[in-house]
Amino acid sequence: MGVTGEIEARRPDSRDDAMPPAGAPIAASRLVTLAGVAKRFANGTLALDGFDLAIGSGEFVSLLGPSGCGKSTALRLIAGLGEPTRGSIAWSGTSGTTSGATWRGRRRNGLDVGFVFQDPTLMPWATVLRNVMLPLELEGVAPGAAARRAADALDRVGLAAFRDAYPRELSGGMKMRVSIARALVTDPPLLLMDEPFAALDEITRFKLNNDLVELWRAVGHTVVFVTHSVFESVYLSSRIVVMSPRPGRVFTELAVDAPYPRDESFRTSAEYAGSCRIASQALARAMAQERPGEPAASPP
Amino acid sequence: MSAADPPPGRPAIAVEWRRIVLPIATLALGILAWDLVVRIKEIPPYQLPGPGVVAATLVSDWSLLRNSLLVTLMTTFEGLALALVGGAGLAVLFNQSRVIENCFYPYAVILQVTPVVAIAPLLLIYLPQPAAVLVCAWIVAFFPILANTTLGLNSVDRNLVDLFEIYGASRLAVLTRLKLPAALPYMLGGLKIAGGLALIGAVVAEISAGSAGAGSGLAYRIAESGYRLNIPRMFAALILLSIAGIVIFFALSLVSHLLLRRWHESAIVGE
Numbered sequence: 001m002g003v004t005g006e007i008e009a010r011r012p013d014s015r016d017d018a019m020p021p022a023g024a025p026i027a028a029s030r031l032v033t034l035a036g037v038a039k040r041f042a043n044g045t046l047a048l049d050g051f052d053l054a055i056g057s058g059e060f061v062s063l064l065g066p067s068g069c070g071k072s073t074a075l076r077l078i079a080g081l082g083e084p085t086r087g088s089i090a091w092s093g094t095s096g097t098t099s100g101a102t103w104r105g106r107r108r109n110g111l112d113v114g115f116v117f118q119d120p121t122l123m124p125w126a127t128v129l130r131n132v133m134l135p136l137e138l139e140g141v142a143p144g145a146a147a148r149r150a151a152d153a154l155d156r157v158g159l160a161a162f163r164d165a166y167p168r169e170l171s172g173g174m175k176m177r178v179s180i181a182r183a184l185v186t187d188p189p190l191l192l193m194d195e196p197f198a199a200l201d202e203i204t205r206f207k208l209n210n211d212l213v214e215l216w217r218a219v220g221h222t223v224v225f226v227t228h229s230v231f232e233s234v235y236l237s238s239r240i241v242v243m244s245p246r247p248g249r250v251f252t253e254l255a256v257d258a259p260y261p262r263d264e265s266f267r268t269s270a271e272y273a274g275s276c277r278i279a280s281q282a283l284a285r286a287m288a289q290e291r292p293g294e295p296a297a298s299p300p
Numbered sequence: 301m302s303a304a305d306p307p308p309g310r311p312a313i314a315v316e317w318r319r320i321v322l323p324i325a326t327l328a329l330g331i332l333a334w335d336l337v338v339r340i341k342e343i344p345p346y347q348l349p350g351p352g353v354v355a356a357t358l359v360s361d362w363s364l365l366r367n368s369l370l371v372t373l374m375t376t377f378e379g380l381a382l383a384l385v386g387g388a389g390l391a392v393l394f395n396q397s398r399v400i401e402n403c404f405y406p407y408a409v410i411l412q413v414t415p416v417v418a419i420a421p422l423l424l425i426y427l428p429q430p431a432a433v434l435v436c437a438w439i440v441a442f443f444p445i446l447a448n449t450t451l452g453l454n455s456v457d458r459n460l461v462d463l464f465e466i467y468g469a470s471r472l473a474v475l476t477r478l479k480l481p482a483a484l485p486y487m488l489g490g491l492k493i494a495g496g497l498a499l500i501g502a503v504v505a506e507i508s509a510g511s512a513g514a515g516s517g518l519a520y521r522i523a524e525s526g527y528r529l530n531i532p533r534m535f536a537a538l539i540l541l542s543i544a545g546i547v548i549f550f551a552l553s554l555v556s557h558l559l560l561r562r563w564h565e566s567a568i569v570g571e
Contacts, residue, residue, distance in 0.1 A: 081462050115466050121459040125481045125563045134477075138467040166563045186467075 029057045030092055031190055031222050032078055032111070037087035038247070039073050047073040049247035051087070057189070060216055060223045062233035062240045064279065066287055070248025071226045072194050078224060079115050079192050114183030116193040120175035122167040122182075128154065129163040132182045139186065153181040156215065173204035180212070184219065191216075193225045197232070209235055210263060217260055230283060234275045235262060242279070244286040251286035254279055349532040354539070357532040365521065365533075369540050372502055372517040375430070376548065379437025379498040380491075386438065387445025387494070388487055394446075395453040395479065396471075412443035416501055420508035429509050433517070436505035441498035448490030452483025485564045488556040495548040503541065518544075 032055045039048040047070040055061055055078075063071040076082055077089060091111040114135075122131045129150050136146035154160050157177040167175055176196060183191055197205040213236060216223055227233050233240045237256050244251040258271055266272050331351045337343070338350035345353050358365065390408070394401035416436050423432040456479055464474050506519035518537045525533040560566060 076462075079462075079466055081465060113466065115463065117459045117463075119459060121457060121463060123460065123478070123481065125484070134463075135467045138464065138469045138473060138477075168563060168565070 031055050031057045032092070033090045034074070034077070034084075035088050035090075037074070037077065037084045037089065039070070039077060039082070040085045046247040048077075048084075048249065050249050052250060053241060055190075055222060055224060057092075057222055058220060060213075060225065060236055060238045062225045062227055062237040063243060064227060064230065064233045064240050064283060065243030065248065065251075066245055066283075067228060069243045069245035071243050074243075074248065075192050075194050075224060075226050078190075079113050080111075111190060112186055112188040114186065114188040114191045116176075116179050116183045116191070116196045118195045118198055120167065120172075120179040122175060122178055124167050126166075127163065128159065128165050128167065128170070128178050131167065131178055132185050135182060135186050150181075150185055153185040154178070156184065156218075157181045157211070171204075172200055173208060176200065176208060177211075180215075184215070184221075187219075187221075189221055191221050191223045193223065195226050195228065198228070205232070206264075206267070212236065213260065213262055230276055230279045234272060234279050235267060240279055240282075242282045242286050244289045251289065252282050254282060346529050346531055349535060353532045354535040358536045358539070361533055361536060365518070365536060365540060368516055368518045368521045368537065369544065372499070372506070372519065372541070373544060375433050375437055375502040375517060376495075376498045376544070379434055379501060380441050380495055382434070382438045383441035383445055383494055383498060384491060387442040387490065388449050390442075391446050391449035391453060391483075391487075392475070392480075394450055396475070408443060408446055411439055416440050417504050417508065420505045423505070424509055433502050433505040433509070437498040437501035440501035440504075441494040444493040444497065445487060445490040448493075449483050449487040452486030453479050455486065456482045485556075485560055485566060488552075488559065489566075492549065492552045492556060495552045496545055499541070499545050499548060 032053075034051055034053045037048055037051040038046065039051075040046045051070070051074060053074070063074060065071045073082075077084055122128075123134070126134075129147065132150035132153055133143075133146045136149060137143070141149070151160065151163060154163055157180055159174060159177050159181065162170065162174065162178075167178065170178065179196070183193075197208050200208065209232065212223075223236075225233070225236060234256055240254040240256060242251045242254065243249065256275055258266060258275065335351050338348055343350075349357075390404070394405060416439055419439065420432070420436050423435055426432075427435065460478055460482075461474070464478055469477070502517065503519040506517045507523055509520065510523050518541050521537045522534050522541075525531070525537065
């Protein structure tokens with residue numbers, strides 16, 4: 001059985017848990033810790049409430065949940081985009097524990113992150129190489145060195161031959177590879193991915209899933225991967241964080257201990273199917289808690 | 301793909317030819333009809349000169365008309381250049397400061413919606429004529445650039461803005477590396493509209509100055525020739541104005557195409 005079961009079955013309203021459970025399968029050191037984080041948007045929507053999550057160095061964590069459960073909001077907060085309304089976020093190796101208006105952006109907390117959006121989010125006026133160079137240039141790296149490192153990053157995602165192409169000349173999957181190369185070019189310890197493959201066809205998605213796992217194992221960085229696909233989360237992750245919606249919080253966490261490397265044979269294995277079933281059931285229960293007290297929909 | 305695609309078996313060049321040859325044929329037919337009407341009805345040149353007379357006037361009055369054409373073109377380009385600097389500059393300023401935008405944007409709109417033909421006589425009272433003509437060209441030309449550039453600066457991909465924030469980009473870097481390139485296609489669209497408008501603004505001001513003016517632009521020649529009943533010269537000057545407008549439009553289209561051809565959908569011909 002690939003999923004060892006629920007590590008922790010916290011009550012959905014246990015908002016005063018300051019920290020995630022001690023039993024969470026966290027590797028050597030914690031990279032990011034979110035404690036009691038709430039996020040309310042200007043329009044009054046409470047996207048997250050009592051959200052606790054600890055991310056260990058070297059993990060591949062998926063945030064799994066239905067649309068609108070606040071998983072993207074959580075990812076953006078981890079990236080340093082926006083501030084939590086309540087609660088705190090701590091980044092390791094920095095003085096940046098913060099819970100308020102004192103802090104904004106990655107520069108203030110010092111943790112280098114790479115971010116991959118759902119869309120490739122490339123600059124259409126710049127070549128592939130210039131797009132990948134952007135993070136380095138914004139950090140003040142000299143153009144020559146930036147170009148070399150960008151070329152290396154493109155090589156890693158298999159697009160070395162397309163450095164002088166413009167984004168519009170690439171397919172959807174290739175654009176996403178450029179986006180991943182750009183996120184990796186600064187060698188960040190933490191890679192944040194917001195449903196990066198949701199818009200791609202399944203064949204391309206499978207290929208990119210394989211490549212992403214390979215890349216993660218080669219580079220050894222930490223990945224937080226937002227998805228609404230049970231299958232994708234099981235295939236990729238070492239740990240799945242199942243979120244319940246409105247306001248978003250951690251419903252339960254699942255460890256996927258199928259060994260890496262995972263490849264197409266894993267995708268068709270009984271172990272994979274069993275893990276997907278457990279994750280699907282957890283997701284269904286998380287969604288059923290959307291409105292506590294209201295009975296599940298049943299025929300009259 | 302569009303209907304303009306060549307049917308199979310026929311080279312694309314044939315379609316290109318048709319696009320050039322057909323309008324020229326239409327023009328030739330029109331000129332022929334004009335000539336026939338004037339000859340058959342025996343219309344005197346002071347009522348409606350035939351195309352031959354107009355062409356002869358273009359040649360005989362060429363040195364006068366050429367100088368006027370240069371004056372009008374110079375005014376148009378100066379007005380357009382100032383409009384580009386003013387319109388794009390103001391758009392950037394508005395984009396950087398909401399307060400400045402709130403203070404001045406309504407007046408930019410008012411300046412635009414007030415007909416320039418009504419403003420020109422006042423300007424001619426307070427300014428020397430060349431300056432008044434230039435200001436008129438600027439007034440009508442700057443707003444499309446301002447409005448389009450503003451739209452472009454506000455149309456930046458939100459995710460790209462977030463990306464720049466993640467990497468701690470300065471305000472200046474966001475402006476120069478993200479907002480300005482993103483706004484460029486919009487600004488060039490505004491510039492294309494503004495080119496024709498700058499010519500119109502210059503012409504309106506010269507006409508307003510009329511015979512009292514000391515100007516020497518093409519529109520002034522039209523007004524002057526009208527008073528003198530020199531109808532062939534009016535036509536000749538009018539034709540030069542049309543050609544000037546067409547040349548300005550195509551020149552700006554070419555600039556736009558050269559700047560955008562590698563990346564923007566508007567400048568990419570079907571593949």
